[in-house]
Amino acid sequence: MKFCTPSYTLLLVFLFGGLVSVYGQQSISGHVYDEITKGIAGVVVSCGIHMAQTDENGHYEISVYGDEKYVQISIPQRYLVSVEQTRPIFYQEIVNNRSVYNFHLLKNKKDDTNHVVIVQTDVQAASETEYDIYKEAIVSDINLLLPQYAYSDIFGLDLGDMVGDKPELFPNYIHSMSSLPIPFFRTIGNHDMAYWGRSHETSERHFNQYFGPTTYSFNKGNAHYVVLNNNFFIGRDYFYMGYIDEKTFKWLEKDLSYVPKDKLVFLLVHIPTQLQAERKPFVYDYTALAGVTVNASALYQLLENYETHIISGHTHCNQNVVHHERLYEHNTAAACGTWWQADICTDGTPRGYAVYEVHGNDVEWYYKSAGHDRTYQMRVYRDPETHTIIANIWNYDPLWKVEWFENGVKKGDMEQFEGIDPLARELLSDKRKLKYDWISPSATGHLFRAEGIDDLSKVEVRVTDRFGHVYTEVLKK
Known part of the structure; x- marks a missing residue:
């Protein structure tokens, strides 16, 4: 019985290891064309973590490993792909015995x-x-x-x-x-x-x-x-x-x-x-x-x-x-x-x-x-028992400004707090009325309040977003 020398063993590992690597992958190629079949340069094509960029003729070549499902493009600016029922088709499924995958793009008008x-x-x-x-x-x-x-x-x-x-x-x-x-x-x-x-x-x-x-x-x-x-x-x-x-x-x-x-x-x-x-x-x-x-x-x-x-x-x-x-x-x-x-x-x-x-x-x-125009950016409540007004401003961020006015006079900024929206509490607290008993109202930090409001006062909440757009909501007497 012959035994392999260490150097011969290493040579076998290298050779057969290389064969496994080669047979564990394949190379695919193709072109990315515009609508007149002119190649588009610089398009990134990927298959799993392997990526390539098309050359001046729109050609690419990329390695594919055994478990990858798709070859896909990163759609370049100024171009569109075909769409099927709102679904953009920017990919192709990899199939056996096929090595060429071409993509055809449309110029964005x-x-x-x-x-x-x-x-x-x-x-x-x-x-x-x-x-x-x-x-x-x-x-x-x-x-x-x-x-x-x-x-x-x-x-x-x-x-x-x-x-x-x-x-x-x-x-x-x-x-x-x-x-x-x-x-x-x-x-x-x-x-x-x-x-x-x-x-x-x-x-x-x-x-x-x-x-x-x-x-x-x-x-x-x-x-x-x-x-x-x-x-x-x-x-x-x-x-x-x-x-x-x-x-x-x-x-x-x-x-x-x-x-x-x-x-x-x-x-x-x-x-x-x-x-x-x-x-x-x-x-x-x-x-x-x-x-x-x-x-x-x-x-x-x-x-x-x-x-x-x-x-x-x-x-x-x-x-x-x-x-x-x-x-x-x-x-x-x-x-x-x-x-x-x-x-x-x-x-x-x-x-x-x-x-x-x-x-x-x-x-x-x-x-x-849904069902409102873009100016609908808050919901305002008056609580007569606590003489408080509460505003839910759902798209708020730290650069927004939230002010309140009473009978036309500016009273100051409203106080931000975390709590439950009153309408959410009303609609979501009674489990008997809901299809799923795990539904509950959630605490949120985009609530604002002002206290000590006269119930007979006309109150206006004025909100300015980070882009300078102003939204108002008025609670009448």
């Missing part, structure tokens, strides 16, 4: 340097009837808004929870939006996941079937949009946590390596990264794990060279957090309100969606309550 984004989240319908309500309440409202931006490049974002744990309803969700003439890019939510699998990697399959990859990017004007999956299924029942895995971090690092530092970045996730400016000590319980992104600090480090707006959903509340002057998080209220049980969310925010108006690197935003 509108200048996307200035563009408008409609952001909805948590449609979370659990029946066909609820999708009918969604179509009537939200989709119709968006359709009424669109003519105001007829000359703007406009698209939508859905931040996830499109269904309520019922993947068989994805076709209903898609059909309910079919009247919208704009594309919607989508983020997976925890209620869109495939539960009961053995690992996180099994949880994306329903989303993949209808919308493609869960991690991707695209460009509009001077803005770079990044969509990530931060719903980490832990492989037990329906449990998950807010977490970004290493593969996603590596993908994001490479994606950002193609993005100049003067670009504006929008990061789209379902679960918020952090809901307060100050980082709190980590608490190991399910509410903490499932409510925010536990490793958000690593994400912030990757974004530190960019002016970034993080937009999230999940909470069924509305909140704006200024992490620092170049990092802003918008946690967006639910399109379904309180799971279609009331037309407000648990913090009193009306069901609706957010609108972002992007002009180069400048961004303005507002919350659009």
